Amino acid sequence: APTIQRADYRPLAWTVETVDLHFRLDPEATLVTNRMSCVRKRDAADGPIRLWSEALERVSLSVDGQAPQALREDGGVIEIDAAGDRVVVEVVTRVNPRANTTLSGLYLSNGGFFTQCEAEGFRRITCFPDRPDVMARYTVTLEADREACPVLLSNGNLVDAGLLPGGRHYAKWEDPFRKPSYLFALVAAKLVAFERKVETMSGREVLLQVWVEEGNLDRVEHAMDSLVHSMRWDEETFGLELDLDRFMIVAVADFNMGAMENKGLNIFNTKFILAKPDTATDLDYENVESVVAHEYFHNWTGNRVTCRDWFQLTLKEGLTVFRDQQFSADMLARAAGPEGAASARAVKRIDDVRVLRAAQFPEDGGPMAHPIRPDSYQEINNFYTATVYEKGAEVIRMLHTLLGQEGFRNGMDLYFSYFDGQAVTCDDFVEVMSEANNGFDLDQFMRWYEQAGTPRVKASGEWNAADGSYTLTLAQSTPATPGQHVKLPLVIPVALGLIGADGRDLPLRLEGEAQAGATTRVLKLTEEAQVFRFVGLAAEPVPSLLRGFSAPVILELDEDDARLAFRMAHDADPCNRWDAAQRYAERVALALAADPAATVPEAFVRAFRALLNDAALDPAFRAQALALPGEAYLLERMSPADPAALRGALVRMMRALGATLAADWLEVVERLQVAGEYRYHPGDAGRRALVNLALRYLAAAGVAEGLARAEARFAAATNMTERFGALAALVHSTSPARTAALQAFHDRHRDDALVLDKWFALQAGAWRWDEAAEPALARVRVLLSDPAFSLSNPNKVYALLGTFFRANPGEFHAADGSGHAFWAEQVIALDARNPQVAARMARALENWRRFTPALQASIRPQLERVLATPGLSADVAEIVGKAVG
Ligand code: HT7
Ligand code: ZN
Numbered sequence: 001a002p003t004i005q006r007a008d009y010r011p012l013a014w015t016v017e018t019v020d021l022h023f024r025l026d027p028e029a030t031l032v033t034n035r036m037s038c039v040r041k042r043d044a045a046d047g048p049i050r051l052w053s054e055a056l057e058r059v060s061l062s063v064d065g066q067a068p069q070a071l072r073e074d075g076g077v078i079e080i081d082a083a084g085d086r087v088v089v090e091v092v093t094r095v096n097p098r099a100n101t102t103l104s105g106l107y108l109s110n111g112g113f114f115t116q117c118e119a120e121g122f123r124r125i126t127c128f129p130d131r132p133d134v135m136a137r138y139t140v141t142l143e144a145d146r147e148a149c150p151v152l153l154s155n156g157n158l159v160d161a162g163l164l165p166g167g168r169h170y171a172k173w174e175d176p177f178r179k180p181s182y183l184f185a186l187v188a189a190k191l192v193a194f195e196r197k198v199e200t201m202s203g204r205e206v207l208l209q210v211w212v213e214e215g216n217l218d219r220v221e222h223a224m225d226s227l228v229h230s231m232r233w234d235e236e237t238f239g240l241e242l243d244l245d246r247f248m249i250v251a252v253a254d255f256n257m258g259a260m261e262n263k264g265l266n267i268f269n270t271k272f273i274l275a276k277p278d279t280a281t282d283l284d285y286e287n288v289e290s291v292v293a294h295e296y297f298h299n300w301t302g303n304r305v306t307c308r309d310w311f312q313l314t315l316k317e318g319l320t321v322f323r324d325q326q327f328s329a330d331m332l333a334r335a336a337g338p339e340g341a342a343s344a345r346a347v348k349r350i351d352d353v354r355v356l357r358a359a360q361f362p363e364d365g366g367p368m369a370h371p372i373r374p375d376s377y378q379e380i381n382n383f384y385t386a387t388v389y390e391k392g393a394e395v396i397r398m399l400h401t402l403l404g405q406e407g408f409r410n411g412m413d414l415y416f417s418y419f420d421g422q423a424v425t426c427d428d429f430v431e432v433m434s435e436a437n438n439g440f441d442l443d444q445f446m447r448w449y450e451q452a453g454t455p456r457v458k459a460s461g462e463w464n465a466a467d468g469s470y471t472l473t474l475a476q477s478t479p480a481t482p483g484q485h486v487k488l489p490l491v492i493p494v495a496l497g498l499i500g501a502d503g504r505d506l507p508l509r510l511e512g513e514a515q516a517g518a519t520t521r522v523l524k525l526t527e528e529a530q531v532f533r534f535v536g537l538a539a540e541p542v543p544s545l546l547r548g549f550s551a552p553v554i555l556e557l558d559e560d561d562a563r564l565a566f567r568m569a570h571d572a573d574p575c576n577r578w579d580a581a582q583r584y585a586e587r588v589a590l591a592l593a594a595d596p597a598a599t600v601p602e603a604f605v606r607a608f609r610a611l612l613n614d615a616a617l618d619p620a621f622r623a624q625a626l627a628l629p630g631e632a633y634l635l636e637r638m639s640p641a642d643p644a645a646l647r648g649a650l651v652r653m654m655r656a657l658g659a660t661l662a663a664d665w666l667e668v669v670e671r672l673q674v675a676g677e678y679r680y681h682p683g684d685a686g687r688r689a690l691v692n693l694a695l696r697y698l699a700a701a702g703v704a705e706g707l708a709r710a711e712a713r714f715a716a717a718t719n720m721t722e723r724f725g726a727l728a729a730l731v732h733s734t735s736p737a738r739t740a741a742l743q744a745f746h747d748r749h750r751d752d753a754l755v756l757d758k759w760f761a762l763q764a765g766a767w768r769w770d771e772a773a774e775p776a777l778a779r780v781r782v783l784l785s786d787p788a789f790s791l792s793n794p795n796k797v798y799a800l801l802g803t804f805f806r807a808n809p810g811e812f813h814a815a816d817g818s819g820h821a822f823w824a825e826q827v828i829a830l831d832a833r834n835p836q837v838a839a840r841m842a843r844a845l846e847n848w849r850r851f852t853p854a855l856q857a858s859i860r861p862q863l864e865r866v867l868a869t870p871g872l873s874a875d876v877a878e879i880v881g882k883a884v885g
Contacts, residue, residue, distance in 0.1 A: 119182060592648075
């Protein structure tokens with residue numbers, strides 16, 4: 001596929017003012033009539049009308065009612081020369097939704113019609129200038145069989161509806177807002193709505209609807225609550241109000257991603273809407289809340305102000321992730337109450353950092369590394385990445401840190417006042433932030449948009465007892481990434497504290513300052529190396545750097561075990577306290593991986609136990625701090641990466657910590673049980689998380705009483721968090737009870753697709769705790785033929801294959817290469833149905849060069865096998881092509 005360059009962006013000569021769409025919906029032959037009024041742009045260079053078209057049967061095309069005089073077609077682009085400044089182009093296309101397994105464009109799911117147009121799905125429905133900088137007003141008429149599709153929805157307001165002959169009916173929708181084609185949506189299906197009317201901050205009454213299949217009506221209240229909370233939060237935090245009279249959310253079981261922010265008609269993967277205590281875990285509840293918020297927030301950051309081109313994707317995604325992270329932190333803090341608020345916020349921040357380290361850092365260090373605003377792509381769908389989303393959000397967070405809450409808000413206000421209704425760039429956003437803050441210099445800051453790779457910040461400190469000063473040197477560097485060898489220094493906000501010998505933070509005074517100030521402050525690192533001298537200290541301090549994870553960098557700091565244990569016990573910043581525990585655990589894990597005879601050091605167990613038994617600490621925080629670092633992150637830190645050796649190390653650690661601290665874990669299980677009816681609340685969720693973790697350690701170590709507790713909890717659980725937590729503990733043990741428990745879980749939830757996804761994922765991700773146990777791949781192969789499994793449903797693929805490839809490296813990278821051959825087989829099979837999903841699975845091997853030579857020798861032929869597959873999609877070809885290099 002050709003490579004598209006950011007630098008090649010050119011405005012179109014013609015735009016579209018209004019679009020009148022008519023859909024005669026039929027599962028195999030839907031007829032789409034599209035009348036668009038095209039207008040020559042006054043400021044653009046001369047040129048033809050350009051329409052994009054993909055996988056379409058074109059029935060007719062006319063310009064002002066006539067056959068076009070000059071029409072050229074090349075690689076999915078139609079060019080029409082038109083005279084004058086205004087013409088009406090009418091295109092009629094026929095599409096086959098049933099045959100559309102890509103889930104992009106118009107497709108069927110459980111008998112209903114759904115669309116997904118971001119990024120370039122609209123061109124699979126009709127011929128159109130399918131770019132985000134073409135913003136038009138849409139009128140949409142849907143016509144369908146009344147019995148099969150009683151509900152007909154599209155963007156905006158319902159303006160007409162009625163019956164048609166032959167058991168059919170129609171509905172007409174008008175969207176009052178101009179929008180790019182990627183925000184168009186329709187739904188025609190058998191659904192029911194859960195409704196609520198609320199008043200916006202200006203006193204307008206709006207209708208909120210969550211549409212689901214009838215049997216799911218008992219699990220939508222949480223999504224509706226989340227929507228109302230999101231509305232309130234955006235009003236209070238940014239003064240942003242819902243601009244529509246009606247806001248709809250529709251849940252669909254077949255969906256490539258999490259959800260989609262179509263104007264007024266958000267379409268969601270059922271996974272991020274449906275939640276009730278018996279089927280959803282605390283994490284599911286949290287995810288529903290944050291994804292509902294994310295899509296809702298897009299209404300302003302994405303829809304009202306959109307992206308000029310897809311290279312600017314982080315303009316809407318990084319900003320919206322930042323907004324949803326802030327929202328979730330505020331919601332958790334509010335629910336936790338004044339005493340628990342700070343810890344609840346920290347726990348959320350730790351979650352976000354975990355995701356960044358596990359998903360984004362490896363991306364930044366591999367063949368797909370790209371700046372948050374990429375310079376080129378072959379397939380845009382491959383760039384909905386952790387870099388664009390999560391690192392993008394970190395970049396916005398740094399802006400927030402540098403400008404302060406008020407400065408950031410002023411910038412947002414100015415952004416909307418300048419750009420409402422427009423398609424703009426990341427430069428526009430950063431410039432407006434500067435302008436709203438007295439010309440705050442953000443020129444160097446723009447490098448965060450331009451450079452790929454995770455920066456390293458190396459810190460070293462020197463204590464001078466004679467004059468009571470502590471000199472901190474910070475040096476930054478960013479490793480070369482593909483196609484980008486020269487890296488310039490970035491603006492890196494480093495939040496820091498100094499801890500005294502008694503474990504308390506010291507007031508900070510930099511040389512030249514009259515008096516000491518706060519105990520945490522933000523240093524601005526802008527040069528390759530900078531020195532900061534703190535004075536007025538009575539004794540050598542312990543530095544706590546990058547508090548709150550103030551920048552998306554890797555901090556390199558020489559700390560011995562004792563110092564890590566000290567920070568684990570005393571760091572006043574919970575993020576850093578957690579990070580100290582992670583660093584210590586990483587050190588132990590890598591040492592054990594390097595030496596099969598090594599054992600878990602006693603000092604580590606002591607530090608770990610102290611955290612476990614610190615009853616003053618929020619259980620949710622303890623659950624975070626006592627969970628071992630993720631395998632993907634550890635593999636990233638291991639050179640060469642050896643998944644089998646690492647898995648061996650982690651098994652030994654789990655067993656040692658489970659057995660040595662058995663009494664402590666059992667006490668947690670005893671004391672922290674949550675009584676009463678389930679409620680989604682951070683306090684209760686934290687206790688459940690810690691008890692579940694305790695059961696994991698106890699079960700791993702084979703502690704009989706722990707296994708008995710897990711069995712009892714599994715049998716008596718009244719909610720999914722406890723039931724699944726206990727099941728996971730049993731599955732991750734050598735207990736013979738694990739097989740029966742898996743079967744019982746399956747039987748109980750056999751008709752529930754989302755719960756079965758958990759069942760698939762648990763087995764695909766299972767470690768082998770004894771040699772006699774079946775390899776995970778054998779189990780995965782059996783599950784592939786399970787009647788509940790389907791390669792056509794992305795959730796099933798992500799649960800079974802995604803978990804095996806990404807979350808079970810110890811098994812996936814089996815020395816015999818069986819996992820790698822299986823990967824190729826599945827990627828090829830998936831690619832024929834759904835290239836986007838196949839490409840996601842393909843990414844599991846992109847960092848193959850980091851592995852041991854033996855594993856590389858096993859992986860390379862499989863990459864080549866995929867690459868040589870006839871008819872391979874551009875999606876997979878880009879990923880595997882870049883991996884092979
Ligand atoms: N903006 C949405 C992106 C999305 C998407 C992209 C490509 C293919 C399918 C997709 N479904 C949704 C989701 C979001 O960030 O809110
Ligand atoms: Zn988004």
